Amino acid sequence: MTRYRRRRLANSMLLAFALGATVIGLFWLVAILATLLFNGLTAINLALFVETTPPPGSAGGLANAIVGSVIMTGVGVLIGAPVGLLAGTFLAEYGHYSRISPIVRFINDVLLSAPSIIVGLFVYQLMVIRMGHFSAIAGAVSLAIIVIPVVVRTTEDMLNLVPNSLREAAFALGAPKWKVVVMVSYRAAVQGLVTGILLAIARISGETAPLLFTALNNQFWSLNLDAPMANLPVVIFQFALSPYEDWQRLAWGGALLITFAILGLNIGARALAARGGMRTGA
Amino acid sequence: MADFALTRRFAGRSSIADAAFKASTWCFAVLVLVLLGAVIIALIDGALMALERFGPSFVITETWNPVRETFGGRAPMLGTLITSAIAMLFGIPISFGIAVFLTQLCPVWARRPLGVGIELLAGIPSIIYGIWGLFVLAPYMQAHVQPLLIDTLGALPLIGPLFAGPPLGIGMLTAGFILGIMVLPFIASIMRDVFDTVPSMLKESAYGLGATTWEVVWNVVLPYTRVGVVGGIMLGLGRALGETMAVTFVIGNAHHLSVSLLAPGTTISAALANEFTEAVEDIYQSSLIALGLILFVITLIVLSAAKYMLIRLQSRTGT
Numbered sequence: 001m002t003r004y005r006r007r008r009l010a011n012s013m014l015l016a017f018a019l020g021a022t023v024i025g026l027f028w029l030v031a032i033l034a035t036l037l038f039n040g041l042t043a044i045n046l047a048l049f050v051e052t053t054p055p056p057g058s059a060g061g062l063a064n065a066i067v068g069s070v071i072m073t074g075v076g077v078l079i080g081a082p083v084g085l086l087a088g089t090f091l092a093e094y095g096h097y098s099r100i101s102p103i104v105r106f107i108n109d110v111l112l113s114a115p116s117i118i119v120g121l122f123v124y125q126l127m128v129i130r131m132g133h134f135s136a137i138a139g140a141v142s143l144a145i146i147v148i149p150v151v152v153r154t155t156e157d158m159l160n161l162v163p164n165s166l167r168e169a170a171f172a173l174g175a176p177k178w179k180v181v182v183m184v185s186y187r188a189a190v191q192g193l194v195t196g197i198l199l200a201i202a203r204i205s206g207e208t209a210p211l212l213f214t215a216l217n218n219q220f221w222s223l224n225l226d227a228p229m230a231n232l233p234v235v236i237f238q239f240a241l242s243p244y245e246d247w248q249r250l251a252w253g254g255a256l257l258i259t260f261a262i263l264g265l266n267i268g269a270r271a272l273a274a275r276g277g278m279r280t281g282a
Numbered sequence: 283m284a285d286f287a288l289t290r291r292f293a294g295r296s297s298i299a300d301a302a303f304k305a306s307t308w309c310f311a312v313l314v315l316v317l318l319g320a321v322i323i324a325l326i327d328g329a330l331m332a333l334e335r336f337g338p339s340f341v342i343t344e345t346w347n348p349v350r351e352t353f354g355g356r357a358p359m360l361g362t363l364i365t366s367a368i369a370m371l372f373g374i375p376i377s378f379g380i381a382v383f384l385t386q387l388c389p390v391w392a393r394r395p396l397g398v399g400i401e402l403l404a405g406i407p408s409i410i411y412g413i414w415g416l417f418v419l420a421p422y423m424q425a426h427v428q429p430l431l432i433d434t435l436g437a438l439p440l441i442g443p444l445f446a447g448p449p450l451g452i453g454m455l456t457a458g459f460i461l462g463i464m465v466l467p468f469i470a471s472i473m474r475d476v477f478d479t480v481p482s483m484l485k486e487s488a489y490g491l492g493a494t495t496w497e498v499v500w501n502v503v504l505p506y507t508r509v510g511v512v513g514g515i516m517l518g519l520g521r522a523l524g525e526t527m528a529v530t531f532v533i534g535n536a537h538h539l540s541v542s543l544l545a546p547g548t549t550i551s552a553a554l555a556n557e558f559t560e561a562v563e564d565i566y567q568s569s570l571i572a573l574g575l576i577l578f579v580i581t582l583i584v585l586s587a588a589k590y591m592l593i594r595l596q597s598r599t600g601t
Contacts, residue, residue: 028463114585
């Protein structure tokens, strides 16, 4: 009887631990979001969206940083997503018997988790030194490098979910393979492919480390891709570590914006994937 | 006959299109490999100057003096390893608990929302963890956790020095703790996925013999998924090693290694984030790139091992 009791006790203790662990895990999510709302909401006003980053001690907003982030994220996705889509297409549609497919798949999964600051170093060596100055395009390229593995992975997974009978039906009608891929596989998997791109956008819009040595930052309005450009993550980094209270408040406002935009994207991507009957796997 | 010629011409044109499309997808797939190679080459190229000047002693010297241009990477390298170790110490048990809860205990209707909640933690950008760590966690650690640690663990004979010194709030322990929270969702979601691959037949057989839930987890589920669990842990470790912004906020950036975990330190990624744009001398910049190269090689090895283990589990269970 005592042995039985001991087993029961061990069981309930460890199950309680499992429950506790889940509560702890979710606690951080709630704690971080609550802090952001508490500190950030007071900073959200019209000026935040229309005025540029101020010098210390005067009022201002984050307009240039928001626009800069949107531009660099957009250009990054425009460069990275097509590359990822085509590479993923190779893995799913052409590469079944190719010797390089397993290698590409392996390296891609490793790149997916590789430190993003290293990407910044790489683009610094590749572009910033050659061009002689920091620039928004260098920032966009480093974001694109982070986009590629995410999109490759989701594209391959999503195309693999397309039933082969669809492809065979198209082949039977005499369609060449590229038409089958573009007009049948892509169309059948379009929700999944969009999900992948949304997840990639969510991933890069908060990335700070790769922008530190590439896009740098800019106190002023700039839409020039060949010059340093302001962006939310780096502005948050600088302002949060500054001793000025106005700057810190702006940093909290920016942090609130960026976090809720990213969580929105994540939830939207999941909803889209669920509607298409697919799992994101991310 | 005209029809036939038309078909042939059409077939010819579309086979060119076919070959072109296939070739372009192949090129972009190869580009992924080229990318990895290019990163390594660029880092070696940039690090060459420092590695030639300092040689192997770069990894064992602690001096980091931009004025006298002598650089050694021991403090940031050990800092990276120590903070990651703290993160694992905290992250692994909690992730395991979450995975057990989500796969064995949780009612089916709550699994998805709770799972998404945990996964959303992975979506929060690291800079947000950083700003939260600096303004919320660090003051809390300074006021409550660290004095307690100093008074209790700090008084013990062997491990005492690890918890000595003034409670600063920021430092290696706080950085490791934040890293632990950040790797939670990665490790937990992989553990959950591999626990789900255990055939119900196996678990039900154990339950049929009278095993408790805990005994099923410990004696059936874990041995069956061991490779995958270790793979998930390695993946989390790979993330922790390279994490930058969150650590930069709370580590304190001291190129000096203290015995105490409460003291400020630095990591490779934090040193890069803080100093790279200020490093105007070539040798300074090259030393920082050398640190980046070391970090990249370590994470590549850890992540490759993780991936290899997860593939092994996959091929065994055939999923």
